[in-house]
Amino acid sequence: MISPEVVNFSPPKSLQQTYILKKEQALNKVPSQDLGSHFHGITAVLPGDNEIAEVQDFFLDTAFYKVNQLPVHKLLEADFLSAFVKKGHFDARTLGMWGEVDQSVIIESGKLCLSVCKDTYQELGLSGQAEIISSKQNITINLLDEKFSLDSNYYKRVIWCLKNQTSLQFDWIVNWYPHDPDICPSSLAAYLDLLGFQVVRCQPSFEEKIVNEINVPLLCSETDISDVVEWVGATALGITCPEQEDYTSSMTCPEPNYKSKKVHILKWKGFFSARQAKQLLGVILKLQPESTGSSVSSWLNLTFNGFDEFQIASSICSVFTTASDICHVFTNQTSRRKIK
Amino acid sequence: MNTVQGFCDFNIPSQCSPTTTLKDVVLRAVKLGYGAIAINTTIDEDVLIITKKKGNKKNEAIEEKKDIPPPPKLNFTEKDLDLIKIHGKNVKILHRLTVMLSDPANTQKLIQSVNTKSYDLIAVCPTTSAAFLHAAANMDIDIITYHPTEVKELRFNRKHYRQATERGIFFEIPYSFMLRDSTIRKKIIQMSHLYHSIGKSRNIIISSGALTPLELRNPYDVANLGLLLGLTEGESRSALNLSGRSVALHAITRKTGKCVSFIVETDKLVPEEQWKAKEMRDAEERLLGEPEPKKMKMETAKI
Numbered sequence: 001m002i003s004p005e006v007v008n009f010s011p012p013k014s015l016q017q018t019y020i021l022k023k024e025q026a027l028n029k030v031p032s033q034d035l036g037s038h039f040h041g042i043t044a045v046l047p048g049d050n051e052i053a054e055v056q057d058f059f060l061d062t063a064f065y066k067v068n069q070l071p072v073h074k075l076l077e078a079d080f081l082s083a084f085v086k087k088g089h090f091d092a093r094t095l096g097m098w099g100e101v102d103q104s105v106i107i108e109s110g111k112l113c114l115s116v117c118k119d120t121y122q123e124l125g126l127s128g129q130a131e132i133i134s135s136k137q138n139i140t141i142n143l144l145d146e147k148f149s150l151d152s153n154y155y156k157r158v159i160w161c162l163k164n165q166t167s168l169q170f171d172w173i174v175n176w177y178p179h180d181p182d183i184c185p186s187s188l189a190a191y192l193d194l195l196g197f198q199v200v201r202c203q204p205s206f207e208e209k210i211v212n213e214i215n216v217p218l219l220c221s222e223t224d225i226s227d228v229v230e231w232v233g234a235t236a237l238g239i240t241c242p243e244q245e246d247y248t249s250s251m252t253c254p255e256p257n258y259k260s261k262k263v264h265i266l267k268w269k270g271f272f273s274a275r276q277a278k279q280l281l282g283v284i285l286k287l288q289p290e291s292t293g294s295s296v297s298s299w300l301n302l303t304f305n306g307f308d309e310f311q312i313a314s315s316i317c318s319v320f321t322t323a324s325d326i327c328h329v330f331t332n333q334t335s336r337r338k339i340k
Numbered sequence: 341m342n343t344v345q346g347f348c349d350f351n352i353p354s355q356c357s358p359t360t361t362l363k364d365v366v367l368r369a370v371k372l373g374y375g376a377i378a379i380n381t382t383i384d385e386d387v388l389i390i391t392k393k394k395g396n397k398k399n400e401a402i403e404e405k406k407d408i409p410p411p412p413k414l415n416f417t418e419k420d421l422d423l424i425k426i427h428g429k430n431v432k433i434l435h436r437l438t439v440m441l442s443d444p445a446n447t448q449k450l451i452q453s454v455n456t457k458s459y460d461l462i463a464v465c466p467t468t469s470a471a472f473l474h475a476a477a478n479m480d481i482d483i484i485t486y487h488p489t490e491v492k493e494l495r496f497n498r499k500h501y502r503q504a505t506e507r508g509i510f511f512e513i514p515y516s517f518m519l520r521d522s523t524i525r526k527k528i529i530q531m532s533h534l535y536h537s538i539g540k541s542r543n544i545i546i547s548s549g550a551l552t553p554l555e556l557r558n559p560y561d562v563a564n565l566g567l568l569l570g571l572t573e574g575e576s577r578s579a580l581n582l583s584g585r586s587v588a589l590h591a592i593t594r595k596t597g598k599c600v601s602f603i604v605e606t607d608k609l610v611p612e613e614q615w616k617a618k619e620m621r622d623a624e625e626r627l628l629g630e631p632e633p634k635k636m637k638m639e640t641a642k643i
Binding site: 002003004006009010013098100101102117119135164166167 | 529
């Protein structure tokens with residue numbers, strides 16, 4: 001207590017977890033509440049000679065929309081709720097936010113999550129909870145709840161409270177998938193355009209790369225998954241890992257490893273909902289990893305990057321599928337404990 | 341009431357380096373993500389000393405000249421900065437007055453001056469222990485700051501530190517000095533460790549004091565620097581964020597007194613709050629049956 005610690009700093013607090021799951025469990029686990037249901041980037045690292053045409057074209061037809069200067073209460077109006085939120089998967093989030101200081105709004109799986117600063121919270125008059133990580137307040141409203149029906153007093157109150165707050169006006173990215181396949185998802189953009197907001201159509205960016213003759217780590221019981229995740233990240237960014245420690249870099253390929261002839265690296269960037277992530281994971285889980293001849297299992301990897309709102313720890317979920325029925329899942333997220 | 345939001349840098353000297361302009365420094369701070377910036381005017385102690393010699397008109401002339409200067413006029417507005425801000429609601433610019441103080445007896449003029457009241461924040465840089473104790477215990481200020489070259493040695497104990505924190509005074513650590521010279525860097529680290537060992541690093545704010553745009557750092561980098569200054573991870577981030585808000589609120593209470601509500605004319609409400617006046621009129625109509633013009637309205641304070 002007398003003199004502070006100035007040499008051995010502890011790293012920023014983040015929560016790292018590894019699980020071993022069965023394949024069906026992994027499919028349900030990935031878009032979980034902890035990780036958030038929106039992803040900013042998806043990377044697939046696929047060693048071996050697989051048939052990956054389906055994976056390559058997966059996000060070819062998808063699009064999301066950027067809406068400028070849209071107030072929150074427009075998304076809660078009766079027309080919008082009945083036409084879009086209740087008739088499809090509606091995902092939206094505010095853009096360019098720093099989780100610690102900025103107000104933000106996220107709509108996922110029928111829930112509206114407002115994260116507002118103290119001043120706005122006191123003016124709003126809606127009840128919420130204090131956020132653990134920052135000094136803000138969280139207000140969650142379930143839009144699909146029966147209590148939130150259009151003629152209820154609760155709905156009128158929420159609309160009245162949000163309508164007058166000019167500070168709750170943001171730039172958004174939105175995404176909508178109707179339950180009814182006959183309706184075009186772009187009708188959301190048409191509706192918002194009709195209201196007079198500027199709507200821009202965006203497509204996920206896609207990048208593909210093939211790396212030949214490279215050492216690929218294997219998953220055995222002693223392997224530290226976080227090392228393999230680090231290797232996957234380095235490879236996806238085009239960093240080569242030498243076999244022995246170098247003067248400039250101590251990064252090596254984790255043991256045990258094998259020489260793979262071909263590694264496919266696919267990268268997407270954009271706005272992906274949990275539903276899309278789950279579908280892509282389903283496709284990857286069906287693929288078979290390359291056989292190495294040894295008893296130690298090879299893998300295929302799919303990594304999801306969440307939106308980096310808290311700049312201290314990035315949220316990552318990395319899934320390794322093996323030839324057997326087992327998946328290794330690694331997650332890293334902002335610590336849910338109070339930071340002293 | 342318009343309070344500060346986001347990361348704060350409450351020490352941008354108005355007299356910046358001759359190679360650059362104040363506007364450049366402020367623009368860079370806004371681009372880095374600061375939401376509240378204070379333009380700092382530092383005055384020496386001799387401005388406060390009242391020397392009276394009877395019959396000597398020369399001295400009187402000098403005395404008039406040495407009044408506390410009014411806040412500097414800026415060639416940019418908050419609206420200009422809003423255009424380039426990278427996040428948050430809006431950018432807030434405050435004016436801050438810093439007084440170098442060695443003798444506690446010289447504070448009378450500071451309180452009496454009209455120009456003092458036009459500053460938002462008032463800070464004191466005590467150069468002696470006596471001045472430090474007076475500032476911590478009696479003076480009506482927001483920030484006690486530290487200048488590594490002007491201050492020789494400060495002695496204070498836990499009781500004095502607690503007196504200051506209980507009165508809502510914050511201790512400032514300027515980091516740009518640490519970029520200039522290694523001996524000064526040692527002094528700053530030593531001082532901040534003193535705050536840690538005596539006061540458990542309560543009520544600390546970290547600010548820049550940057551003379552050039554290059555001396556400014558990203559708020560998250562500054563928060564990491566806080567680890568070196570004896571703050572924990574959470575403390576160093578709140579030293580930039582929450583503590584800044586507390587300082588700004590403390591400065592408002594210095595002007596208004598401690599209050600739970602205050603009164604604003606409906607015509608003078610900011611555009612974001614105009615709806616309150618409208619709601620008041622609607623409520624009145626519902627209650628009385630007929631409209632009746634009313635000029636004043638109550639607004640709850642958010643302290």
